[in-house]
Amino acid sequence: MKAVLSFDLEEFDIPEEYGQKVSVQDQMEVSARGTDALLNLLDRYGIPATFFTTGHYARENRPLMARVAARHEIASHALYHSPFHDFQIEDVRESKEILEALTGQEVVGFRMPRLxxxxxxxxxxxxxxxxxxxxPTWLPGRYNLLHENPQPHIREGLIELPSSTTPLLRFPLFWLSFKNLPVRLxxxxxxxxLRKRDFLILYFHPWEFxxxxxxxxxxYVKRVDGERLLARLDFLIRYLQKRGVTFTTSRDYCRREMPQIADLSR
Incomplete structure (x- = not known):
């Protein structure tokens, strides 16, 4: 059983969705504080993770990126995260080039901002x-993707790694359910x-921590944050490790568990 902890390392711009202006400095610093706390926890357990990072955030936080890249996978989260940025598909290639130049890693994974x-x-x-x-779930007001394949599969010459949902009901196992459900549940x-599908990919944001x-x-966005949320993640890691779950990165899962597909997409 393989599990991936993934984090969308981006500008802390979510307050702007609710009408609150946040300075560029605060957007950078809030995410940096959360990332620092996460790295300390992951280091303690020796767990690798995947950090989907915007090119803009990486350029403005180079020392932090060096620390992240030393032990974890760096993947692309486009160029900017802001909902006011006019996304162009070329942003993805530019972000890849920025991340590779800054970290020395080969960037092979992508996650679209706000999915x-x-x-x-x-x-x-x-x-x-x-x-x-x-x-592959239903989120009122955002999307209804219950028709999509919830298992890793091929699309447009890529491996598609869907965010994990529960079997049958397709309840999303993502950042909002992590902080709003009882942690043991x-x-x-x-x-x-994991027992049903042998694979789990969870996603969070460093700014939550x-x-x-x-x-x-x-x-429902901020009711559990900072140290309290970090304690929840600590519990989740210990709970899964005690049951024989191994943590890996998205890249390593694709290359080791789906090698024939990974070879085709390179």
């Missing part, structure tokens, strides 16, 4: 091996999903 739909037909030609932009749902008290966010 919005986009044309991924060019990604394989640009050297990407997998996409992790699919959440969330951990049990993760393990049950910093204090959000100063920001005007809905309670």
């Amino acid at each position: 919005k739909p986009f044309d991924l037909s060019k990604l394989a030609a640009w050297g990407f091996e997998y996409d992790a932009s699919l959440n 969330f951990a049990w749902l993760c393990y049950r999903t 910093a204090s959000l008290a100063a920001y005007q966010l809905p309670s």
